[in-house]
Amino acid sequence: MKVAVIGSGLGGMLSAAILSEKGFEIDVFEKLPFIGGRFTNIEYKGFQLSTGALHMVPHGSRGPLAKLLRRAGAKVEIVDSKPAGEALYKGRRTEIRKKKFPLKSRLNFIKWCLKSRFREVKISEFENDLDDFSRGFLRAFLGWSLSITPDEAIFSKILPIYHQTVKCGGPGIPIGGCKSVIDALTEIVTSNDGRIRKRTGVKAIKPQDYGFSVYAGKDIKHYDIVISNIGHVETGKLLNNEYATHVEPSSGIKYSISLKEPFIGHTGVLFTFNTRRISGMNEVTNADPNLGKGHLLMAHQPVLTNNIRYEIAQGLKDLREILKGHEYEILAIQSYSDGWPVNRVKAGQDIGFETPYRNLYVVGDGAKGDDIEVEGIALGVERVIKRIEE
Ligand code: FAD
Numbered sequence: 209m210k211v212a213v214i215g216s217g218l219g220g221m222l223s224a225a226i227l228s229e230k231g232f233e234i235d236v237f238e239k240l241p242f243i244g245g246r247f248t249n250i251e252y253k254g255f256q257l258s259t260g261a262l263h264m265v266p267h268g269s270r271g272p273l274a275k276l277l278r279r280a281g282a283k284v285e286i287v288d289s290k291p292a293g294e295a296l297y298k299g300r301r302t303e304i305r306k307k308k309f310p311l312k313s314r315l316n317f318i319k320w321c322l323k324s325r326f327r328e329v330k331i332s333e334f335e336n337d338l339d340d341f342s343r344g345f346l347r348a349f350l351g352w353s354l355s356i357t358p359d360e361a362i363f364s365k366i367l368p369i370y371h372q373t374v375k376c377g378g379p380g381i382p383i384g385g386c387k388s389v390i391d392a393l394t395e396i397v398t399s400n401d402g403r404i405r406k407r408t409g410v411k412a413i414k415p416q417d418y419g420f421s422v423y424a425g426k427d428i429k430h431y432d433i434v435i436s437n438i439g440h441v442e443t444g445k446l447l448n449n450e451y452a453t454h455v456e457p458s459s460g461i462k463y464s465i466s467l468k469e470p471f472i473g474h475t476g477v478l479f480t481f482n483t484r485r486i487s488g489m490n491e492v493t494n495a496d497p498n499l500g501k502g503h504l505l506m507a508h509q510p511v512l513t514n515n516i517r518y519e520i521a522q523g524l525k526d527l528r529e530i531l532k533g534h535e536y537e538i539l540a541i542q543s544y545s546d547g548w549p550v551n552r553v554k555a556g557q558d559i560g561f562e563t564p565y566r567n568l569y570v571v572g573d574g575a576k577g578d579d580i581e582v583e584g585i586a587l588g589v590e591r592v593i594k595r596i597e598e
Contacts, residue, residue: 210233213434214413214422216390225397227435234403235431239410255504256385260548262506262508264379266580268286268287271380273583273586282392284382290474292477294477294478328363331358331362331366332359333363335358345479350366352477353488354369372580372583379476405424410424412448413434413446415568419432441455457552459546462508462541465506465527485510486530491506520541
């Protein structure tokens with residue numbers, strides 16, 4: 209069976225690798241000159257910056273992505289973070305543990321869990337019932353992990369993500385950063401005679417009686433199955449069928465910072481509470497020193513207004529305060545929105561992998577399973593593979 213994969217992001221490459229192992233004939237089409245979409249490295253001044261992700265796998269070696277990579281035979285080493293998370297609260301650093309959250313806030317959490325069974329509850333409603341520390345953590349967690357604010361988050365949709373995060377015990381960092389994951393998947397695809405065509409954008413998909421004609425570059429080829437890694441909206445455009453319209457991406461700004469001396473000093477996330485914008489930071493060189501000559505600190509903020517210059521100014525003010533007294537250089541400020549967002553669909557609003565067409569599926573963010581970021585992408589890919597095999 210012939211499969212066309214549109215886009216070489218994480219979802220596309222996971223699907224391509226697993227199906228190529230199962231004997232499917234794979235063509236991956238990528239419009240850009242590099243493989244990996246928002247999950248690969250960019251080398252700059254001796255540091256491995258990234259096209260998107262903060263070199264973090266949200267549930268580390270115990271999560272769905274790590275499990276799927278092992279199943280696919282991808283050789284990736286993920287270093288689990290220790291501690292999982294720390295808080296920068298009122299100028300002091302403290303490890304995040306259950307007992308840091310007052311009993312009253314924990315009981316209120318249970319109350320809102322029950323309420324959310326009966327009606328749609330926004331996290332902003334629930335946060336008013338929390339103490340300052342718990343509220344600070346909630347805001348920082350949503351901003352760092354999902355690039356959203358409590359106003360944009362539905363309690364019942366975030367709950368499964370929270371439970372998975374607690375169950376898996378924290379994030380991890382792949383040795384070699386995001387690119388090591390993409391390289392391992394590329395190796396599997398090519399070793400199974402799959403083809404990856406860079407600089408070859410797909411212009412149209414035409415459904416046929418059986419299968420699809422795919423217009424890529426100058427060629428038109430027939431495929432039995434199409435897996436699209438470009439989200440429902442863009443897939444609809446290729447079909448000339450705008451079947452998905454109400455899809456809202458999440459935006460964010462990432463700062464890559466070099467330091468001679470470590471600032472965080474461990475492999476976990478430092479959540480920054482009660483700031484203007486910056487929600488958290490990680491220092492990936494503590495897990496893999498080869499990610500930078502010196503230390504590479506990555507900070508992230510959600511975007512709260514339409515004025516990107518203002519947003520960056522707010523983020524930079526935070527960074528100046530947080531890093532006061534430390535010698536550092538900002539290597540890059542990258543802003544993410546629209547067609548290259550943090551998430552193609554805001555957390556909790558994914559619309560599944562099905563399209564109106566049999567044998568045409570969507571993978572990647574925007575078609576995630578019930579989990580966070582790349583873990584959700586892995587669950588979405590698993591569902592598509594299962595459907596193809598049925
Ligand atoms: P994408 O990365 O969207 O790739 C799709 C590919 O399709 C692209 O290469 C594109 O060029 C190609 N394409 C588009 N149109 C066409 C066409 N017509 N023909 C051919 N090719 C086409 N997640 C985490 O788990 N951990 C993190 O630490 C993390 N941090 C993040 C920080 C930031 C700042 C950002 C932006 C994202 C972060 N994420 C993180 C999210 C994660 O990076 C993305 O969810 C993930 O990389 C998206 O993968 P995808 O499979 O949707 O593919």
